[in-house]
Amino acid sequence: MTIETPGEFWKDYELIDSGNFEKLERFGRQVLSRPEPKALWDKSMSDAEWSRAAHIRFRPGAGFARAGKEDSGTWEKLRKADDQWVIRYGGSGQGPDFSLRLGLTAFKHVGVFPEQAPNWEYIYRNTRELVEKAEKDSLPKPRVLNLFAYTGAASLAAKAAGADVTHLDSVRQVVTWARNNMELSRMDNIRWIVEDAMKFARREAKRGNVYQGIILDPPAYGHGPDGEKWKLDECLNEMMKNIAAILAPKDSFMVLNLYSNGFSAVLGETVVRQAFGIGGEADVLGNDNPEEGIRLDSGELVLNDRFGKKLPLSIFVRLRR
Numbered sequence: 248m249t250i251e252t253p254g255e256f257w258k259d260y261e262l263i264d265s266g267n268f269e270k271l272e273r274f275g276r277q278v279l280s281r282p283e284p285k286a287l288w289d290k291s292m293s294d295a296e297w298s299r300a301a302h303i304r305f306r307p308g309a310g311f312a313r314a315g316k317e318d319s320g321t322w323e324k325l326r327k328a329d330d331q332w333v334i335r336y337g338g339s340g341q342g343p344d345f346s347l348r349l350g351l352t353a354f355k356h357v358g359v360f361p362e363q364a365p366n367w368e369y370i371y372r373n374t375r376e377l378v379e380k381a382e383k384d385s386l387p388k389p390r391v392l393n394l395f396a397y398t399g400a401a402s403l404a405a406k407a408a409g410a411d412v413t414h415l416d417s418v419r420q421v422v423t424w425a426r427n428n429m430e431l432s433r434m435d436n437i438r439w440i441v442e443d444a445m446k447f448a449r450r451e452a453k454r455g456n457v458y459q460g461i462i463l464d465p466p467a468y469g470h471g472p473d474g475e476k477w478k479l480d481e482c483l484n485e486m487m488k489n490i491a492a493i494l495a496p497k498d499s500f501m502v503l504n505l506y507s508n509g510f511s512a513v514l515g516e517t518v519v520r521q522a523f524g525i526g527g528e529a530d531v532l533g534n535d536n537p538e539e540g541i542r543l544d545s546g547e548l549v550l551n552d553r554f555g556k557k558l559p560l561s562i563f564v565r566l567r568r
Contacts, residue, residue, distance in 0.1 A: 254373070257361075258333065260274060262558065263292075264322065266286050266290035266556070273287075274307055274349055282320075285560065321353070330351055343368070347398065348433045358424065366401065367401060368505060369565060370408070370460070374391060377460070378551075387411070392458040393405065393414050395423070398464070399429065402425065403440070410460065411549070413437075413458075415441075415444060416440075417443055417471045417472050426439060442472065443475075445475065446475065448489035459495050459499045461499075461502055467506065483518055484522070500568075502565050503519060505563075545564045546563060548561045
């Protein structure tokens with residue numbers, strides 16, 4: 248298992264401090280204070296220092312601590328601040344480069360999950376390899392499918408690498424937000440779909456359609472546009488079986504990201520192994536499977552604050568073959 252953090256070249260994001268179930272973050276020119284259930288330790292800065300640093304603070308509402316409602320609340324502006332603003336990801340010179348519009352939502356989110364940056368780099372790097380191979384062999388561009396795709400940073404990473412990208416989310420407003428991010432990034436021709444992810448994956452499997460890259464970042468709870476219910480612990484196994492059916496058998500990759508507090512990297516990797524039929528009981532999780540041409544990795548995505556505290560926020564499982 249590996250631990251990964253965003254690269255220091257990303258100048259538009261910083262975790263300043265964390266603790267006492269909160270995090271203090273800088274997104275571009277604005278500093279936000281938000282609840283963070285995983286920040287179990289003490290803050291390194293005083294409350295007065297936090298207040299002086301923050302432009303905006305999120306106040307949890309009546310739904311706090313209720314399953315599926317724990318992020319609801321309101322934003323309090325402590326000084327002059329914008330409701331919407333733009334940040335840029337990039338600057339390494341060797342990875343993706345795109346822009347993201349951020350905004351204050353009623354669920355403490357702002358339109359990006361910064362700990363996902365290592366996944367964006369992985370998506371770009373592996374997509375670029377597939378694009379170069381396709382160009383060398385005079386084949387069509389690799390197709391990349393992004394499910395539960397939110398505001399589209401992962402879609403932009405794949406598009407920046409030259410893929411034919413399909414972006415799917417069940418919320419129309421979020422898909423519109425992602426399209427705006429594409430336009431801000433001076434990209435085009437991403438395919439936009441508003442649909443239930445499970446329905447789409449089942450249908451693609453029945454049709455025999457395949458993708459060279461599949462990205463999925465499913466929530467703990469959710470609903471499709473027609474009221475379809477999603478519960479991670481009940482639906483993940485079936486979803487991964489569908490993903491195994493529509494991922495190309497060679498020259499392909501898959502990225503699974505999970506935020507649920509009850510899930511571990513070992514759990515996620517075991518689900519993936521079973522769905523794809525990888526290895527047996529004697530295998531050690533995290534090992535390569537060279538005889539099958541498969542590379543399987545799992546780990547945690549973590550943010551480091553200025554004081555050396557590590558804030559783990561999600562787990563990932565990545566498959567390359």
